[in-house]
Amino acid sequence: MQTAKSDWFDCGVNLFSLQFAGKEQQIWQQAQQAGVSNMLLIGSDLAESQLNQQFCSSHPACYTTAGVHPHQADKVAADWLAELRQLLSLPAVVAVGECGLDFNRDFSPRPVQQHIFASQLQLAKQLHKPVYLHERDAFATQLAMLQEQQINHGVAHCFTGDSDQLKAYLDLGLYIGITGWVCDERRGQSLQQAIQYLPLDRILLETDAPYLLPRTIKPRPKYNEPALLPAIAAEICRLKQLDSQQLATACHANAHRLFGLNGEAA
Template sequence: MQDAKSDWFDCGVNLFSLQFAGIEQQIWQRAQQAGVSNLLLIGSDITESRQNQQFCLNHPGCFTTAGVHPHQAAGVAADWLDSLSQLLTLPTVVAVGECGLDFNRDFSPRPVQQHIFASQLQLAKQWQKPVYLHERDAFATQLAMLTEQQINHGVAHCFTGDTGQLAAYLDLGLYIGITGWICDERRGQSLQQAIRYLPLDRILLETDAPYLLPRTIKPRPKYNEPALLPAIGAEICRLKQIDSEQLAAACTANARRLFCLTGKMA
């Protein structure tokens, strides 16, 4: 499944999810053994962002986002923006997010989501950081906000849209995060069509672990994890008719460019 020369970068890991409680170190070690040398941990609130940042200090090749997910928007503390600003000064914190809009579950009221999202977009511009974007059933509103704020530096995390949505994000200048959704023969057909139009210099690979376990993996493990990223790569290689070494090199170069990573990473 994996080319021995490939060196992968997983640009989306929920390491402090409950499924990984107590085995975070093992998850990182298994990723290294599988050739997934670099991990970008996802911060969904201030507490998780701090946990991620502490983990990154002691684990080479690990970086993190810092931000507030739309599900958490209604629960922010009064000083959340100050706390987030402080996190963004730290060297392993490379993006603002996961931030955006989720009109599917509406765990936070939509006006609150939009306010918290707008604040993070402004902060990203202030600190010159890329945004790490979440969107579900809110594409038109999110695109309008990104356009209004003139955001052209970031990634559409866990992109599951169609060719038209892909084109709109690419036109803004965004990178596109592809997960195991691409491996789903039931739900992933629109994405499988769209991937053909995604340039190699704009693609990032993510497991979104422990979620979105690729359906191409048999027998199915209990949960998804970074060590399984090459399975996502294999499906993209099949659809784009390229080899895994080419894909892995492109995705790592894209991550380095987007997140301003220099020097040896892992």
């Protein structure tokens, strides 16, 4: 059962989504009231990454990624990589991404996606930053690229795959981000089974707010938000027979370790 004492870290929030426009501070306050003490904001392009960094500069419990999502891969400016490098030097910017491959929607041509992804993987290695990975219908290609670049430092954001894919990411040394997908009785069955193989020292919790509203929440709100992270935690606790405080403590330690927070080695 969820307890009021649990202290959560939401490792995936799209705070500057249009659904949150003008309500960013309210979303953060509601998260705190729900026991979510830290948030990692997701940068899908350099403009959003900059907005995230500005928010984090006045909210010390918040951090951000900076990078280019595969959907935005064909929209980068000529000097995008230099701009990204500069962003990654700023306080509170703790990971490269959201980066990866998306062969489901193909909003950017696949060769362009792979080029932009490879550039970000190389930059992450140069700067000793973890990667914040997106993948949809591109697992084999993405895994091959991660292996080629010898990536062993990052998180599979919003993991929705099966046990074999989970084990492949774990073998690389990656952490696994779990969202409300695990609460979906229709689409989440493979993930629910894979959760059994996920060690407590490799799990991160994410809402991916405002997306992926957990289906276990009734009545259903208009959108997902960090304040609803405890619902995801409750489902994981049920599946893995964990105490909520045990899960919360592990997720905080994992986030601090991966992102090098509070002086911990990354």
